[in-house]
Every structure is written in structure tokens, then in C-alpha cells.
Amino acid sequence: MLQPQIADEHDADILILFEPYRVRQTQDWITNETKTAAIWVRGAARARITARGVGDDYVWARVGAVTYVSVYLTPNCAAAEFRAKVGLLEDGLRDLPGDLVVAGDLNARAVEWGMTATNRRGRLLLEMAARLDLVVANTGDVPTYRRPGFGDSIPDVTMTTDRTLPQIGRWRVLEGYTASDHQYIAFEFSAELAAAPAPTTDVPPELTGRQRAERLADETAKLTTRLCDSTMPKRRYGRNRPPQYWWTDEIAELRKSCLAKRRRVTRAGGRPERITLQAEYKTERKRLTYAIRDSKTRCWKKLCEEVDRDPWGAGYKIVTGRLGARIPPELNGRDKRR
Known part of the structure; x- marks a missing residue:
């Protein structure tokens, strides 16, 4: 529900999702048959999907x-079935090319990702990771699952190849309200140039003398620029971009209120006032859901009216942004979504 807005707020290009609230029927959205795992590649990164x-x-x-993997392992299966699922997952990961980033709602416990103890499921996953040369990237012990009345946990795990x-x-675990029992996790991956070729690779062997020296200097300068952009990224202005077309000040305030009320429920523990606080939180959450739904409906009607007046206006940009369509070269405007 809040997913696109949160992605915009944090300039996220690749979203790794589990049990998504909504499945998009677009080419930049990849999901399995049961719709429990998904990857959404946004903005400029869409053009770099190779497989x-x-x-x-x-x-x-x-x-x-980099190969990004989204995994969902249900908590509602017996030990033998879980072991079989991990075996199939290991076989699949072993065949994937290049550097791996594996993120999943694994529904297992292990000290390695912040839990106080390791259970049988956690040991199976750690043994799989060791065989595949994967290591846990989670930092700290901030809960990623928070459901008032059911306690906190860390079922969401990020792994990557050791090198x-x-x-x-x-x-990091994002602390904002997500309208879900799970908190979003954000991280940056900057390994695109880790295996950058030497400058001489792009210098034709037939060049000699001054020409070769000048070409080598040009290639070295290009490589240096790319390495600097990778290790010291330029300032990005994505957070100044317009919010989602349906976002309003009212929705922003309701989101803050939901977060505050959920925190009060969590802090109440087993005290008598917890029941009242939980009811208030549920009421506020419904208000947020209805506000988003009403705003989307209202804005959609407005966009339809605008399309009748201007077929290349805001409606066109929103639709092509969602569908990942190419923008005709004749147009002056560009889709700014990332």
C-alpha cells in the first residue's frame, strides 16, 4: 500500500519483496507462481536487467x-518439508551466475542475524550458506517483524557472497510506518566496478607511440571517474522529487499517527490499557487505508479527465512509468521515476 512512496523516499531502484500486498503485471516485476516472492526493478535499473x-x-x-534473489520460506510447514525447500533453494542458488545478494523472509532463528538463539531451521540455512560461500549481511538486532500482541522477531535476512x-x-532497518507487520530493510550495493578491467583492455593493440599514450590516458581517466562514482557517489536528488500522485498531507499525518499508536501498543506490554491502545491503533490504521484508497480513486478520476484534455500530460507519464514503457524521442519530457 505505502510501498511506492517509501521506495521513492529512499531512492530505491531494486525492491526485494515477500508476500507483496499487490502484484503488478509489468515487465519490471518478477514473481513466482504462488506470489510469495517478488522483485521489482525501477527506474534506470530496468534497462540493466540481463536475465x-x-x-x-x-x-x-x-x-x-549482480544477481538479486527474493526468497520466502513459509513458517507453516513440517521439518521435513522445510529441509526439502532449503535443498531446492540451494540447488537453485548454486546455478546462478555472478555475485549474489539473497534476501528473504526465512522464518528461522539464528544468532548470526540478531536472534538470541539458533533453532533447527536456522542451522539448516546457515549450513546451506556455508556450502554456497554466503555470509549474513544483517547488522545489529533491530526487529524486522513487529506485530502488537505477538512480539518481535527477525525473520528477514540478507545474505551475500563472502567476497x-x-x-x-x-x-539498516527502516523505522517508519509501513502498514505491514514487517519493517523495510535498506542497503546499498556498490560492487558494479569491483572487477573493472585494466585501462589497457580498451586500447587497440595496433596503436603505438603518442596515439597509444593518449588513448591509454583517456581510458585511465574514464576508469578513475567510474571508480570514484562507485566508491564516492555523487549527491542524489531523488528525495526532492514529487511524491506519489496520490500522496497528501493528510496521508502523511495519518502514517505518523499509525506509527506512534503502534509504538504505544508495543510499550504497553501486558498492562490493562493495552487493549484500549490496540483498538485505537486498529482504528487509525483503517483511517489510513481508507484515506489512501479514497485519494487514489479521486486522483485516478482526475487523471482520466486530464488525459482527455492532454494525452501526453501527467496521466501518460504515470502510466508509462508503471509499465516501464519507453518514452518516444520526440517528447521533451522524461519519466523521472527511479
Whole structure:
């Protein structure tokens, strides 16, 4: 429900999702048959998708030099079935090319990702990770699952190949209200140039003397620029972009209110006032849901009217942004979504 807006707020290009609230029927959206795992590639990153695939409990997409994997392992299965699922997952991951970033709602416990103890499911996953040369990228012990009345946990885990772990930066659990029992996780991956070729690779062997020296200097300058952009990214202005077309000040305030009321429920523990606080939280959550629904309906009607007046206006940009369509070269405007 709040997913597109949160993605815009954090400039997210690749979203790894589990049990998504809504499944999009677009080419930049990859999901499995049961709709429990999905990957949504947004903005400029869409043009860098080179391969994709689907498994029983996972989906994957290769974007640039990195293969991203979304995994969902249900908590509602017996030990033997869970072991079989992990075996199939391991076989699938073993065949994937390049550097891996595996993120999933694994519904298992392990000290390695912040839990106080490791259970049987956690041990199976850690053994799989060891065989595949994967390491856990989670940092700290901030809960990723928070459901008032059911306690906190960390079922959401990020893994990556050992040699690429140093390229995972700013891994963190986002504290904002998500309209879900799970908190979003954000991190940056900067391994695109980790295996950059030497400047001489792009210098034709037939060039000699001054020409070769000048070409080598040009290629070295290009490589230096790319490496600097990778390790010291330029300031990005995505957070100044317009919000989702249906976003309003009222929705923003209701989102803050939902977060505050949910925190009060959590802090109440087993005290008598917890029941009252939980009822207030549910009421506020419904208000937020209805506000978003009403705003989308109202804005959609307005967009339809605008399309009748101007077929290349805001309605066109929103639809082509969602469908990942190419913008005709004759137009002056560009789709700014990322």
C-alpha cells in the first residue's frame, strides 16, 4: 500500500519483496507462481536487467553484474518439508551466475542475524550458506517483524557472497510506518566496478607511440571517474522529487499517527490499557487505508479527465512509468521515476 512512496523516499531502484500486498503485471516485476516472492526493478535499473528466473519459493533477477534473489520460506510447514525447500533453494542458488545478494523472509532463528538463539531451521540455512560461500549481511538486532500482541522477531535476512560483503553499505532497518507487520530493510550495493578491467583492455593493440599514450590516458581517466562514482557517489536528488500522485498531507499525518499508536501498543506490554491502545491503533490504521484508497480513486478520476484534455500530460507519464514503457524521442519530457 505505502510501498511506492517509501521506495521513492529512499531512492530505491531494486525492491526485494515477500508476500507483496499487490502484484503488478509489468515487465519490471518478477514473481513466482504462488506470489510469495517478488522483485521489482525501477527506474534506470530496468534497462540493466540481463536475465531473470523463477523457482518454487524464490525469484531472481540479474541487474548489471549482480544477481538479486527474493526468497520466502513459509513458517507453516513440517521439518521435513522445510529441509526439502532449503535443498531446492540451494540447488537453485548454486546455478546462478555472478555475485549474489539473497534476501528473504526465512522464518528461522539464528544468532548470526540478531536472534538470541539458533533453532533447527536456522542451522539448516546457515549450513546451506556455508556450502554456497554466503555470509549474513544483517547488522545489529533491530526487529524486522513487529506485530502488537505477538512480539518481535527477525525473520528477514540478507545474505551475500563472502567476497562481496564489503560492498554492502548502510544496511539498516527502516523505522517508519509501513502498514505491514514487517519493517523495510535498506542497503546499498556498490560492487558494479569491483572487477573493472585494466585501462589497457580498451586500447587497440595496433596503436603505438603518442596515439597509444593518449588513448591509454583517456581510458585511465574514464576508469578513475567510474571508480570514484562507485566508491564516492555523487549527491542524489531523488528525495526532492514529487511524491506519489496520490500522496497528501493528510496521508502523511495519518502514517505518523499509525506509527506512534503502534509504538504505544508495543510499550504497553501486558498492562490493562493495552487493549484500549490496540483498538485505537486498529482504528487509525483503517483511517489510513481508507484515506489512501479514497485519494487514489479521486486522483485516478482526475487523471482520466486530464488525459482527455492532454494525452501526453501527467496521466501518460504515470502510466508509462508503471509499465516501464519507453518514452518516444520526440517528447521533451522524461519519466523521472527511479
